[in-house]
Amino acid sequence: MVRAVLIGLGLAAAAVAVVHTAVAGYVARRLVAPRAPKVFAPVTIVGDTVSVPTTVESLEPGTYGLRLDDGTHVMVGEVVRRDGDRVVRSVLARPDDLRDGVSIAAWTTQNIDAPEDVGPTRHVSVPLRRGGTADAWEIGDPAAADGRWTIHVHGLRSSRHGALRSAPATTDSGWMSLVVSYAGDDECAPADSLPSSLGTREWRDVDDAIAYAIGRGAREIVLVAWSMGGTIAMLAVERSTHRAAVTGLVLIAPALDWTRVVENAVTRARLPRSIASSSMRVLRSRIGARALGLIESVDARALTWVGEGRPGPRLPTLIVHARTDPVVPFSGSVAYVARHPDAELVAFDATGHCNEANQEPERFRAAIAGFLGRLPGR
Template identity: 80%
Template sequence: MIRSFVVGAGVVTAAVAIAHTALAGYVARRLVAPRAPKVFAPVFIEGDTVSVPVIDDSREPGVYGLRFDDGSHLPVGDIVRVERDRVVRRILARPEGLDDGEALAAWTSQNIGAPEDVGPTRHVAVPLRRGGTAEAWEIGDRETADGRWTIHVHGLRSSRNGALRSAPATTDAGWMSLVVSYAGDEECAPADVLPSSLGTREWRDVDDAIAYAVACGAREIVLVAWSMGGTIAMLALEESPHRGTVTGLVLVAPALDWTRVVENAVAGAHLPRSVAAAAMRVLGSPIGARALGLIETVDARALTWVGGHRPGPRIPTLILHSRLDPVVPFSGSVAYVERHPDADLVAFDATGHCNEANQESERFHDAIDGFLRSL
């Protein structure tokens, strides 16, 4: 009887361990997987309003966008009314030729349709050390910028369209804006899309963008980094031979401690906290990395600048982060500022992740503009 009990307990323990490992693998895969294709749904345009399906994002306050299936963009503003399964919002700028009626569109936080809406734009290709080039937008006038450049780095499962939201402020401050793409983001051809390495691979492409800016005459560079772009910026500043040219940082909802990010995701999914640690072990193991399709292992626990392991750069830093961010905990930004006297934190109350520019656009703009002018 005792023997059968021991054997039964062993079977249960093994089953629990297998289930725990499976959950950890699922969390790790969700963390690094490429973004799912955009969901296009019917929208109905009538005069100066558009009716869109009810989803969490379409009920958020602020300024957003609709991306049509032909690639065109429609900026939308305040909610006019909410119907049973539809949200009616105000159209902010109606493109020429857009008729009333039904169209297919995807909701997006990208409230700027194109870089030309920000300022004079050159479509450029940044040479990469790994071969090939990365597409980028160069916005502004090099002559009047007088060697002052900002490089805008988007986050995980995003594209440079999302990072455009910080370009109006940097352009208004008189700095050049280089809005870049990098390895594995949405602009790669489908065959080239790889799981994210949480910045440990991507930072090299951003370093190549820094080299491009220097070759174009940049004497002062400020990295403007969104979400996982914060991780990329920190890694670039640790390794880049051009890091002495980077004189400031603007970080929007930055991922500065991946342990907090993973634990927050696990808690949000109502899973045991131990799954977070197991998921990070999967990312850091050769077997786990191969199973996830990663080129190299990722030590997520080492990607932190809020403790004592990695000091972080000693340069003027502005952090813009919402207290209500559901993805990247606000506490990480607080902890970073407490350790870095050169860093200032501007707190927002925007709902959603990286919606500071959408919901408090004027305050967001003025904070970046003022920071750059102070440099």
């Protein structure tokens, strides 16, 4: 009887272990998977208002966008009223030829339609060491910038449009703005939509963008990085052969400690904390990386700049981060600033992830403009 009980317990433990591993693999896959297709739904535009489905995102305060299924962009403002399962918001900008009525659109935080809305724009291609090119926007007047460039790096499962939100602050400050794409991001063709490597592969493309800017006359370069773009920026500064040209960092809700990010995601999903460490083991194993479609394994635990083992760059750094960010914990930015005297943190009360520019645009732009104005220059 005892033997039967022990066998039963052993089988139960094995079953639990299998389930635990499966859940960890699922979490790892969700972490690095390409972005799912945008969700399009009917919206009703009437004059200067639009009715959209009620979601957590569409109820957020601030300025956002609707991307219609034909590519048209509509800028929307604050909530006007709730109407059952719909929310009515103000329309701030709409194309002249857009008629009232029902359209199909996707909600987006991308509240700037095109780089031309920021300043004079060149659509350029950045040569990549891995072959081919990456599309980028070059915004501003190179002659007036006098060698001062900013490179804007978007986050995980996003695109250049997401990073475009920081370009007005840098362009209006007289700096060139290069808004870049990179391996596996939202702009890649479906065949190239590889899983993210959390920055360990993507940083090379940003390094190539640094080389491109230097070739265009850049003498001072500030990396302006969003979310996972913060990881990419830190790796580029650590490893780039052009790192001497980087004179500052602006980091928006930056992922500076992936252990915190993963543990936060697991906690919010009400899963056991042990799932976080197991999912990171999946990522750094060869078998796990192969199963996830990764080109190379990823040691997420090593992607941290808030502890003692991996010092951050000695560069003037501005961090903009909301205290209640649900995706990248604010505590990581606090810990980073505590260890780096060259870094300053501007805390926001924005809701959601990377919504600082959407909800407090004037303060957001002022923080970046002030930081650029305080850089010593060359």
